[in-house]
Amino acid sequence: xxxxxxxxxxxxxxxxxxxxxxxxxxxxxxxxxxxxxxxxxxxxxxxxxxxxxxxxxxxxxxxxxxxxxxxxxxxxxxxxxxxxxxxxxxxxxxxxxxxxxxxxxxxxxxxxxxxxxxxxxxxxxxxxxxxxxxxxxxxxxxxxxxxxxxxxxxxxxxxxxxxxxxxxxxxxxxxxxxxxxxxxxxxxxxxxxxxxxxxxxxxxxxxxxxxxxxxxxxxxxxxxxxxxxxxxxxxxxxxxxxxxxxxxxxxxxxxxxxxxxxxxxxxxxxxxxxxxxxxxxxxxxxxxxxxxxxxxxxxxxxxxxxxxxxxxxxxxxxxxxxxxxxxxxxxxxxxxxxxxxxxxxxxxxxxxxxxxxxxxxxxxxxxxxxxxxxxxxxxxxxxxxxxxxxxxxxxxxxxxxxxxxxxxxxxxxxxxxxxxxxxxxxxxxxxxx
Amino acid sequence: xxxxxxxxxxxxxxxxxxxxxxxxxxxxxxxxxxxxxxxxxxxxxxxxxxxxxxxxxxxxxxxxxxxxxxxxxxxxxxxxxxxxxxxxxxxxxxxxxxxxxxxxxxxxxxxxxxxxxxxxxxxxxxxxxxxxxxxxxxxxxxxxxxxxxxxxxxxxxxxxxxxxxxxxxxxxxxxxxxxxxxxxxxxxxxxxxxxxxxxxxxxxxxxxxxxxxxxxxxxxxxxxxxxxxxxxxxxxxxxxxxx
Numbered sequence: 001x002x003x004x005x006x007x008x009x010x011x012x013x014x015x016x017x018x019x020x021x022x023x024x025x026x027x028x029x030x031x032x033x034x035x036x037x038x039x040x041x042x043x044x045x046x047x048x049x050x051x052x053x054x055x056x057x058x059x060x061x062x063x064x065x066x067x068x069x070x071x072x073x074x075x076x077x078x079x080x081x082x083x084x085x086x087x088x089x090x091x092x093x094x095x096x097x098x099x100x101x102x103x104x105x106x107x108x109x110x111x112x113x114x115x116x117x118x119x120x121x122x123x124x125x126x127x128x129x130x131x132x133x134x135x136x137x138x139x140x141x142x143x144x145x146x147x148x149x150x151x152x153x154x155x156x157x158x159x160x161x162x163x164x165x166x167x168x169x170x171x172x173x174x175x176x177x178x179x180x181x182x183x184x185x186x187x188x189x190x191x192x193x194x195x196x197x198x199x200x201x202x203x204x205x206x207x208x209x210x211x212x213x214x215x216x217x218x219x220x221x222x223x224x225x226x227x228x229x230x231x232x233x234x235x236x237x238x239x240x241x242x243x244x245x246x247x248x249x250x251x252x253x254x255x256x257x258x259x260x261x262x263x264x265x266x267x268x269x270x271x272x273x274x275x276x277x278x279x280x281x282x283x284x285x286x287x288x289x290x291x292x293x294x295x296x297x298x299x300x301x302x303x304x305x306x307x308x309x310x311x312x313x314x315x316x317x318x319x320x321x322x323x324x325x326x327x328x329x330x331x332x333x334x335x336x337x338x339x340x341x342x343x344x345x346x347x348x349x350x351x352x353x354x355x356x357x358x359x360x361x362x363x364x365x366x367x368x369x370x371x372x373x374x375x376x377x378x379x380x381x382x383x384x385x386x387x388x389x390x391x392x393x394x395x396x397x398x399x400x401x402x403x404x405x406x407x408x409x410x411x412x413x414x415x416x417x418x419x420x421x422x423x424x425x426x427x428x429x430x431x432x433x
Numbered sequence: 434x435x436x437x438x439x440x441x442x443x444x445x446x447x448x449x450x451x452x453x454x455x456x457x458x459x460x461x462x463x464x465x466x467x468x469x470x471x472x473x474x475x476x477x478x479x480x481x482x483x484x485x486x487x488x489x490x491x492x493x494x495x496x497x498x499x500x501x502x503x504x505x506x507x508x509x510x511x512x513x514x515x516x517x518x519x520x521x522x523x524x525x526x527x528x529x530x531x532x533x534x535x536x537x538x539x540x541x542x543x544x545x546x547x548x549x550x551x552x553x554x555x556x557x558x559x560x561x562x563x564x565x566x567x568x569x570x571x572x573x574x575x576x577x578x579x580x581x582x583x584x585x586x587x588x589x590x591x592x593x594x595x596x597x598x599x600x601x602x603x604x605x606x607x608x609x610x611x612x613x614x615x616x617x618x619x620x621x622x623x624x625x626x627x628x629x630x631x632x633x634x635x636x637x638x639x640x641x642x643x644x645x646x647x648x649x650x651x652x653x654x655x656x657x658x659x660x661x662x663x664x665x666x667x668x669x670x671x672x673x674x675x676x
Contacts, residue, residue, distance in 0.1 A: 134448075142494040142495065142496075143494065144494050144495065144496045145539075202444070202445065202497070203496065203497065203500055208496070208499070208500055210476075210500070348565065348566070348583075349449065349564075349583045349585060349626070349627075350583075350627075351449040351450030351451075351453070351583060351626050351627055351628055352449075352450060353450065354450030354451075354452060354453035354456070354628055355447070355449075355450050355452075374668075375665075375668075377632075377661055377664045377665035377668060378631070378632065378665050380661055380665075381631040381632065381661055381662060381665055382453075382631070384460075384661065385453065385456040385457050385460050385631055386456065387460070392661075394661070394664075
């Protein structure tokens with residue numbers, strides 16, 4: 001059945017490709033025909049997995065491009081198809097008819113809930129864990145339960161673990177995965193005003209004592225220590241120093257992140273740390289960072305006559321807060337359009353909008369907030385009860401919502417949840433033609 | 434008038450946007466010229482809950498919840514004093530569970546709770562976790578209302594003598610989908626997140642009215658414009674085929 005599964009998946013993949021569609025469907029077919037298909041593929045090359053709450057897509061794409069700069073043949077799920085079907089689709093499209101995958105590196109972004117499945121079915125060499133934040137608690141239940149299930153599935157792992165040194169919930173894997181080689185990355189302390197954000201790292205994951213933070217970078221990312229058991233930010237992390245906007249240094253070299261945002265520097269550091277582990281030349285990554293194009297809806301800037309429309313995907317409080325901080329820096333008048341859907345991929349529980357610090361953008365330059373999507377009223381209530389005193393406009397239809405925003409002569413920030421992103425992008429595309 | 438709110442463990446029991454409830458209470462009071470003063474009652478804080486008009490206690494993850502148990506139990510006497518003094522209580526999810534007899538967590542550990550009420554909570558099997566939108570019909574001192582929210586709890590709460598209301602959609606206290614929450618005229622316990630109050634403005638006002646009673650007696654609240662709130666609620670009621 002393996003051969004048939006590959007044939008059908010490849011053909012359906014080509015047909016979808018003709019219609020400019022990608023995605024998880026070929027993988028679904030292959031899994032139906034041959035449930036053990038991943039185990040039956042023969043991978044020649046290093047398999048690198050990137051998981052965690054935020055930064056998976058950017059980190060995986062930057063890593064894949066950096067490896068290509070280093071003349072490696074790479075297969076990756078660049079479009080973010082990071083669940084079981086999408087991963088199978090990616091691997092089959094890179095495999096021969098007989099199921100050989102001939103490349104130097106396979107770079108896979110893997111959804112946290114799909115990691116146990118991938119661990120069981122693929123020979124993984126390296127795992128990068130970016131961070132853990134509150135995200136879709138309706139799907140993932142409590143974050144602690146999610147992390148415990150990942151720890152259980154990684155317990156016997158003997159490869160390399162590349163861990164964010166500033167997240168207690170990633171550092172704990174160094175303790176719970178006893179046979180792995182662990183490497184850490186981070187960035188030097190930045191001045192920050194984050195005190196009121198929803199934090200997950202409050203208690204020591206090993207002994208339960210309250211953690212002491214010398215410093216917070218954003219959310220619960222920072223320099224921590226447990227005064228009872230000694231669990232703390234590792235000293236031997238590969239660190240970004242001299243961080244200034246996009247620019248940072250590692251040892252004697254200067255790099256530029258694709259975006260002026262601290263979380264993006266952490267993503268770059270994950271790539272550089274992986275390069276160290278692979279003994280590759282970090283200058284290749286430097287080139288990749290310079291030419292890196294952010295994926296759709298990650299700070300995507302579109303020109304609409306004399307104004308800009310900036311599109312941001314938001315899906316959980318921490319990511320949203322980073323976006324809101326960026327908008328808060330804009331001193332020119334602007335309009336904010338927030339599209340809140342509650343389909344399963346968005347999370348059916350919309351309470352996370354109250355854990356996000358929208359008050360940051362309730363400043364003078366924000367002249368109006370427009371809300372749309374299946375929970376437009378809920379989004380509007382968030383603004384009202386947060387104390388936004390100017391106009392809050394609700395539009396069910398996305399075209400109407402964009403039109404309402406364009407009636408102002410100002411730049412527009414569009415915040416869209418996962419399933420709202422592509423429809424919103426095409427509505428914007430429609431008016432820019 | 435001044436409404437004083439004691440907010441218990443605001444930085445630990447802050448799951449699922451529960452702080453939105455405080456935002457709603459504050460704004461709906463301030464819009465009517467009632468000042469709101471919030472006292473944080475976190476681990477180790479010296480706060481007299483009996484001096485408050487309302488005590489709010491939100492939900493948290495199992496692990497966070499267990500970290501505050503020692504502090505909470507040390508406040509038992511003060512909580513009893515607050516109850517005797519007529520302080521109103523709004524308890525969500527974890528906060529609700531901890532006013533019962535005990536809680537048996539997912540690993541089978543028994544955590545002794547405050548034991549103020551007879552109900553107790555047992556963590557269900559993982560497939561029994563109650564997750565999703567919920568609607569509850571309540572009769573509150575002659576006022577009938579339908580509450581909508583989002584529930585996400587593994588714990589099943591049994592032996593609730595006086596439930597808050599009947600489940601129209603979703604689960605409620607147990608996966609058996611019958612009754613939701615607890616209400617005895619002074620203490621409201623509920624599994625409704627969402628957060629609860631933004632889209633249930635009549636319930637928010639009910640809580641405010643009950644809370645003002647201790648210091649100011651019976652008060653009538655000026656009506657506010659609730660079009661947005663009720664539209665948000667009606668969208669969910671329609672989706673649950675209740676409207």
